[in-house]
Amino acid sequence: MYVVVGLGNPGKQYENTRHNVGFNVIDILAKEYDISVSKIKHKALIGEGRVGSEKVLLVKPQTYMNLSGETLIDIYNYYKVDMENIIVIYDDIDLDVGKIRIRKKGSGGTHNGMRSIIKCLGANDFPRVRVGVSKPKPGQDLADFVLSRFRKEENNDVELGLEKAAKAVDVMIKDNVDLAMNKYNG
Structure with a gap:
């Protein structure tokens, strides 16, 4: 079993902001796999x-982003899924719009959602x-920036990045992380 978690903030005011690219990728995957992500469980919207x-x-x-770990620890304890079968998708300010980077592990860096997940999962x-x-x-201000929407001239790049991220997750599930890294880490 794989758990694919896209990070973001709930609510209309946060839709399509930089901080919500994880939610956007989940939406693409849900459409691709014909999975309805509408059940509320584990403090999350989920779809199987x-x-x-x-x-x-x-x-x-x-x-909300800064407490994302609460959802993940709930899911981890409930489904007893292997750590390497948890895939987290989130925004990164150190990458240009539309670029993606896949890693097998790592720190949360400055990302509060990832720090929460790592803290809760241990x-x-x-x-x-x-x-x-x-x-x-x-x-x-960093918070204002990540809660802002993409500029018109960035829209094409972000769409390509979201599609690439969804395809990378597909490769991670159907094949393995190494292949996804080789294919998508530019």
């Missing part, structure tokens, strides 16, 4: 389905897909 022969749980935590050895959202301008 199959990708090939693998059972998959798509997850959009509803705890581990950091699960794969993740980081989606580039670019850096704020000098002097711009």
Whole structure:
């Protein structure tokens, strides 16, 4: 079984913001796999389905970004899923818009959602897909920046990045993380 978690904030005001690219990728995967992500369980919107022969749980935590770990520890304890079968998708300000980076493990860095997950799970050895959202301008508040929407001229790049992230998750599930890293880490 795979648990694919896209990080974001619930609510209309946060839709399509830089911080919600994880939710956007879950939406693409849900459409691709014909999985309805509408059941409320584990402080999240979840949907269960199959990708090939693998059972998959798509997850959009509803705890707000900084408490994402509460959802993941609940799911981890309930489903007893292997750590390497948890895939977390989230925004990264250190990557240009539309770039993605896949890692097998790592720290949470400055990302509060990832820090919450690592703290709650007590581990950091699960794969993740980081989606580039670019850096704020000098002097711009980081929180304001990640809660902003993409500029018109960024829309094409972000769409390509979201699609690439969804395809990478597909490869991670159907094949393995190494192949996804080789194919998508540019």
